[in-house]
Amino acid sequence: MAVSRATFDEVMLPNYAPQAVIPVKGQGSYVWDQAGREYIDFSGGIAVNCLGHCHPELVQTIKEQSEKLWHVSNIWTNEPALRLASKLVKSTFADKVFFCNSGAEANEAALKLARRYAVDQFGEEKDQIIAFKQSFHGRTLFTVTAGGQPAYSDGFGPKPGGISHAVYNDLASVEALISDKTCAVIVEPMLGEGGVLPADPDFIKGVRALCDKHNALLIFDEVQTGFGRTGHLYAYQGLGVTPDILSTAKSLGAGFPIGAIITTDEIGQHLKFGTHGTTYGGNPLACAVAETAFDIINTSQVLEGIKQREAAFRQQLELINQKYNVFSEIRGKGLLLGAVVNEAHEGRAREFVAAAMEQGLMCLVAGANVVRFAPSLIVEQQDIVEGFNRFDKAVARVVAGD
Ligand SMILES: *Cc1c(COP(=O)(O)O)cnc(C)c1O
DSSP: OOOOHHHHHHHSOTTOOOOSSOEEEEEBTEEEETTOOEEEESSHHHHTOTTOBSOHHHHHHHHHHHTTOSOOOTTSOOHHHHHHHHHHHHHSSOSEEEEESSHHHHHHHHHHHHHHHHHHHHOTTOOEEEEETTOOOOSSHHHHHHTTOHHHHTTSSSOOSSEEEEOTTOHHHHHHHOOTTEEEEEEOSEESTTTSEEOOHHHHHHHHHHHHHTTOEEEEEOTTTTTTTTSSSSTHHHHTOOOSEEEEOGGGGTTSOOEEEEEOHHHHTTSOTTSOOOSSTTOHHHHHHHHHHHHHHSSHHHHHHHHHHHHHHHHHHHHHHHHHOOEEEEEEETTEEEEEEOGGGTTOHHHHHHHHHHTTEEOEESSTTEEEEOOOTTOOHHHHHHHHHHHHHHHHHHHHTO
């Protein structure tokens, strides 16, 4: 059966507006569309494909596991889940893991756990959650309300209550909202969707101190920043601030859907038997893939390599900017980088991304003013150079106005 972009409009709900071309194949940092046209992928499936496309070890794992066991439900546990959880615990602050299938589900679990912990420890009154404007935590009604972008949460009826929004990187705005009724503060260590904006270290340390003062849990949403993206296994490890609960998804499965929260024994025990669950969470297929991804990513070779690649990306972006003067700032960390368009190109990030696609380069926006790069964490040096050759041509065309 032949399908095309027109089929999308016929049979899919219109909540997405996908590009004209349909990718059919990927290998490493390359993708090919239906017409056989090749693209270099600096989008990484929105910070998901941390090992590029069809990494041979992941392909091998999925083949092997698919012939053994796919799913048994949480009435039974399974070996890949237990191994992956053990490795996550060993490499982080956490003692305990809960698996689910996406970032939104992970944050949903994090927020529910924080509420339950507060109710158990301090009583029903302690139910207030502080989140941040311009942040993103997923699309369930609870997480999208936490996200603080009314454009995403309006129009779906009554919103879950008890959530207020401070201003990112503005500690005084948190201080003004926090009280002994606050059960949790949820924050991204670097805004991803909200513009690739790193947290100011003093801000994040200040938030930790305020949480401690008011017995509120600090939740780090590391769905986008986690699993090597910033050059650390998790971004908190580079910030010197440890959260109480951390959510992870996206790169965790390297392209296979999986999410998780990790936390301490003390907090985790409040998610008692029967309080929460999900049918697919921690299924052997997803966990086997994530375990292989973990074994590759959590090595000094790969993590150090991310820092070198960041330097290469920054250098290439600076060179392009010297030529065309289109960006006011290159920001971000590791391989989650944002080129902020300057005043002369205000609101036009999308045009750069569209022009890049025409030149055979996939990248992303993060809001109206930021061109975002979230490539494979093992992208080859020659692919970086070739990708930026293409981006150079794309920028030239945007600047020339055609
Ligand atoms: C993508 C993202 C989410 C949502 O993840 P889904 O898997 O789409 O539900 C949550 N938080 C952050 C920071 C994200 O970048």
